[in-house]
Amino acid sequence: MHCMAKKNILDYNSEELNELLKAHGYPSYRSKQVFKWVQRGVDSFEEMTNVPKDLRAFIDMHYHSGMPKKVRIRESKLDATKKYLFELSDGAVIETVLLVYSYGNTVCISSQVGCRMGCRFCASAQGGLVRDLSPGEMLGQVVAVQRDIGERISNIVIMGSGEPLDNYRNLITFLHLVNSKEGLNIGLRHVTVSTCGLVREIEKLAEEGLPVTLSVSLHAGDDETRKNLMPVARKYKIKEVIAACKKYAEKTGRRITFEYSLIDGVNDSDRDAGKVAELLAGVPCHVNLIPLNPIAEYGYSQSNRDRIMRFKGIVEKHGIPVTVRRELGRDLNGACGQLRASYISEKRPKQ
Ligand code: SF4
Secondary structure (H helix, E strand, O other), X not given: OOOOOOEEHHHXXXXXXXXXXXXXOOOHHHHHHHHHHHHHOOOOHHHOOOOOHHHHHHHHHHEEOOOOEEEXXXXXXXXXXXXXXEEOOOOOEEEEEEEEEOOEXXXXXXXXXXXXXXXXXXXXHOOOEEEEOOHHHHHHHXXXXXXXHXXXXXXXXXXXXXXXXXXXXXXXXXXXXXXXXXXXXXXXXXEEEEEOOOHHHHHHHHXXXXXXXXXXXXXXXXXXHHHHHOHHHHXXXXXXXXXXXXXXXXXXXOOEEEEEEEEOOOOOXXXXXXXXXXXXXXXXXXXXXXXXXXXXXHOOOEOOHHHHHHHHHHHHHOOOOEEXXXXXXXXXXXXXXXXXXXXXXXXXXXX
């Protein structure tokens, strides 16, 4: 006898699950029951009390529930932000964050273990890409947080570790899963896909007919500055990125969000602000200024408050709406990816 790894049951949509169970003689109302349970999140299939024992045993033999293991949770003392360090079935660890806004509970999920985009200010880039997450592994983060807090999650941002458009097929499958009526039923207008600006994939996404919000990391007003911060800028010129965004907005009718981390003395001058305003003229968009979360190793620091407000004013003068991101969970030990990074370095054997 050989032992095959169990499959993640959250990777299947309701039709696929129905097919699987039908092939083993189970009627479709049974698969509906199972689907409902697993989408709500179960630690063990034994919890599915209205499902017959033999079916529970069958499922348990072939599948796991897709709920990641909580290895560490950090709760903010300043607000309701919660950071989770989750362990996946192969032992990989990822970060997921709960953010509580007036309009609802938002979960920020990871789309890959690590990332190969190498952005200079990002902790997730440090170890490179380990692997893609499956659709069910992305979903599992939402399901697990929802179960943990016992309240509905209404918004998702795919802004944790990984470049979601670098894991394109799985991302699309995930979007269909969270949008599923029998599942979490989260409207795609409440889902934000964050990208460092992969032009080909932005164009592809525009054709999918999925009204997700696209959030693009800009971080500079010209190619030279951007190349120093984001290696992806060597592949795509800033103008190509903006053109793809324009197309995306036209096709989907959705405004683009441009993310801009203000780094002291690097990209925060009046001239930079002017360039940004010029680039974005005519694009239905909104700019989100982010006071940089300093990562000590890179020697970057946060622009001061006056600089941020000046930058904001210049861009706004050109008719582009600008917000300064509220820093939730400010006490939770810095930037995204740092909880994972510190956990991994703790586990590494000391020299
Ligand atoms: S900022 Fe995003 S795209 Fe860039 S390295 Fe980090 S996770 Fe990857």
